[in-house]
Amino acid sequence: MSDSTNFLSRRNFLKTAGIKTAGIAGMGTLIAPVLSQAASKTDQPSQAGDQSTQTDKPLEKMPTRRFGRTGVDVSILGLGCMFDVVSNQLMLKQALKWGVNYWDTADCYSGGNSEKGMGKFFSKYPETRKEVFLVTKSCARSNDGMTRLLNQSFERMKTDYIDLYFAHGIKDISEVNDDTRRWVEDAKKAGKIKYFGFSTHSNMEKCMMAASKMEWIDGIMMTYNYRIMHTSAMKEAVAACTEAGIGLTAMKTQGLGQAANSDTETHLQMVDRFMKLGYTDMQARLKLVWENPQIASLASQMPNMTILAANTAAALNSTRISKVEERLTRQYAMETSCDYCRGCTDICESALNSKVPVGDVMRCLMYSRQYQDRELARSVFYQIPEEIRNSMAGVDYSRAERDCPHNMAIATLIRDAVEELV
Numbered sequence: 001m002s003d004s005t006n007f008l009s010r011r012n013f014l015k016t017a018g019i020k021t022a023g024i025a026g027m028g029t030l031i032a033p034v035l036s037q038a039a040s041k042t043d044q045p046s047q048a049g050d051q052s053t054q055t056d057k058p059l060e061k062m063p064t065r066r067f068g069r070t071g072v073d074v075s076i077l078g079l080g081c082m083f084d085v086v087s088n089q090l091m092l093k094q095a096l097k098w099g100v101n102y103w104d105t106a107d108c109y110s111g112g113n114s115e116k117g118m119g120k121f122f123s124k125y126p127e128t129r130k131e132v133f134l135v136t137k138s139c140a141r142s143n144d145g146m147t148r149l150l151n152q153s154f155e156r157m158k159t160d161y162i163d164l165y166f167a168h169g170i171k172d173i174s175e176v177n178d179d180t181r182r183w184v185e186d187a188k189k190a191g192k193i194k195y196f197g198f199s200t201h202s203n204m205e206k207c208m209m210a211a212s213k214m215e216w217i218d219g220i221m222m223t224y225n226y227r228i229m230h231t232s233a234m235k236e237a238v239a240a241c242t243e244a245g246i247g248l249t250a251m252k253t254q255g256l257g258q259a260a261n262s263d264t265e266t267h268l269q270m271v272d273r274f275m276k277l278g279y280t281d282m283q284a285r286l287k288l289v290w291e292n293p294q295i296a297s298l299a300s301q302m303p304n305m306t307i308l309a310a311n312t313a314a315a316l317n318s319t320r321i322s323k324v325e326e327r328l329t330r331q332y333a334m335e336t337s338c339d340y341c342r343g344c345t346d347i348c349e350s351a352l353n354s355k356v357p358v359g360d361v362m363r364c365l366m367y368s369r370q371y372q373d374r375e376l377a378r379s380v381f382y383q384i385p386e387e388i389r390n391s392m393a394g395v396d397y398s399r400a401e402r403d404c405p406h407n408m409a410i411a412t413l414i415r416d417a418v419e420e421l422v
């Protein structure tokens, strides 16, 4: 997967960053110092971790936060690696140099090339393994399946332990049960994993509340952004997990939705204010998440140096988001509420006579329309069983639409997805 086809291409990044209102000169001031370091390091490759080259002026230190009860301090900016890391080794090297030590991958990312890329890097720079808080995820749920995939992750990543191992994308807490707990205890005893938890972008709040009562869950990665973080359900879930000592990682932090275009007057005002404060709309969305100290880290997809530099600059920038900007973001979230699926799939999926995974389809549409990554969108879309895929355009969604608290045009969006992704 190349930079040009991946997630937020530079062109799209600049567009989304608010160039419409601030111009490219304004953008330069936001990331230029970090990028110039990147360029000099790119021109003169050095050993990872080597801070002694002439161009390596020390950066301010990347802030860290304690990851729940684990006692481990992790960088507040995590390197999301849902891309081909085999052909993109520089990102790992540069991330580490800038103090981004939380690395997030999964067995299924980029057809395995995310984990394999990490293995390539650790083989070349074995001393860096201990600097990294390595997170990977298993799509399996059975204990045998988890063992097989954990061994596969070891083989691919050239490591014999994982810092944090997640059950990938649970929709219901029953997906991690007493059987899983026994597997976790054995894996920890054998030194194969240090911590365990799950990731979730469906019914997050319910899964988190239930996990707060399960003392063997150490960490959770959940959808968390300016659209979701202020709801009472999410606030309660975050508080319960924090109280229980569960480390929290935010993902899908940009709050990108399903509509092809969600521009409003409020959005333009918001972008303008952010640019005047010295950061872009996208940087501001990360900063909004960091405003909550209960979130230890956020996993941000950073497939190219522009995004890594911009996000690193945002993490190092101590300017706070003011109440005015926060109000604007809330207003924008309200105005575009029907453009963003919040993953409350228990509501709409139970209102259907068919097993259409509405939340997954919405996510595919987001990957396709917002990340502009059709390949990723299609790879997730084609995990849906063929029979359901082929029939979902004809399903009656009227009750699901009535029940959806955010008035999403579910039927139209599902049909759009079928048309765009098949």
Ligand code: SF4
Pocket: 340, 341, 342, 343, 344, 345, 346, 347, 348, 349, 358, 359, 362, 403, 404, 405, 406, 407, 408, 410
């Ligand atoms: S379509 Fe509506 S009800 Fe279904 S998950 Fe999305 S926001 Fe929730």
